[in-house]
Amino acid sequence: LSNHDVVRHASRLMLPPGTDTDAWLLSGGHAPAVDQDAGLRRARAATLLMLALPGSSYLYQGEELGLPEVADLPTAVLQDPIWEQTGHVRKGRDGCRVPLPWTTTGPSYGFGAGGAWLPQPDSFAHYAVQAQDGVEGSTLELYRSALKLRRKLLDGEELTWLEDTPPGVLAFARTDGWRCVANLSDAPMPLPAGEPLLASTPLPERGVLPPDTTVWLG
Known part of the structure; x- marks a missing residue:
């Protein structure tokens, strides 16, 4: 559902069909605006649907926290070569590569001793592992429950x-x-x-x- 080359599905699934994601990223995620709560509901539903299918499943880092795309990264911090190679027409893939939040505080929300190489929004504190660990109904606990149950259920x-x-x-x-x-x-x-x-x-x-x-x- 997500990987390091596409807009995170917690945001992507709320975009109208046919949306140019490059243009959306250039707008900072404002045109059109995305309802993140609704996007997370769709992302969670898509995850359970995918995990019920046969075969191998692949999860991209951060989706188990419900992370949305960081679409409003300032152009000055962009590091994906796509930004320069396209003459600043495409912001690239940095929005889905912002480091994960482990704790609710700290210079990089627990990712490391210093600041993150891409700026994490303040909202990442809400998505942090520390904020979701052991919390009934959290996205992290949903993933844990789904993977545990999937191992028991899948037998064909x-x-x-x-x-x-x-x-x-x-x-x-x-x-x-x-x-x-x-x-x-x-x-x-x-x-x-x-x-x-x-x-x-x-x-x-x-x-x-x-x-x-x-x-x-x-």
Whole structure:
């Protein structure tokens, strides 16, 4: 979903289809503006959907903290050669490479004794490992729960796409006995029968699957 060459998916998934990400980065992330809370919900839902698929999964550093793209890096601090090679037309990939926050304070939020080689925004304190470790519902704990549960659940490489779903709902059944249901619409949907094993956002009431939410059902 993310890597060191693309806009982090916690921000990218909120951009309108067809958005020129180079132009968006040049605007400092203001045109269009991104709702980071909504972007994090979509990112968490996308993660549970991806981790339910067969095969190997790859996680990019920082996504387990829910880090968004740092789109407003000043041009004076850019280090990606793309910035110079394109004649300052593309800011490059530095926005997804800003060092991770480990602690909620410090010159580099715990990344090292000195300042980070790319400036970390003040908001990184909220995403820091220290702020999320052991906190129920945090993105870090969601990733930990998902990876632990995935090891127990995955016992085969086959799945069946479920066709009898409402518009905007993507679902498949695993041959190892569980299902993944993702509500990609902007409205609540009925939750299929089954025991919820893990959800990307809290389920507000029994039988309802909120928008931008993925659930694993046993």
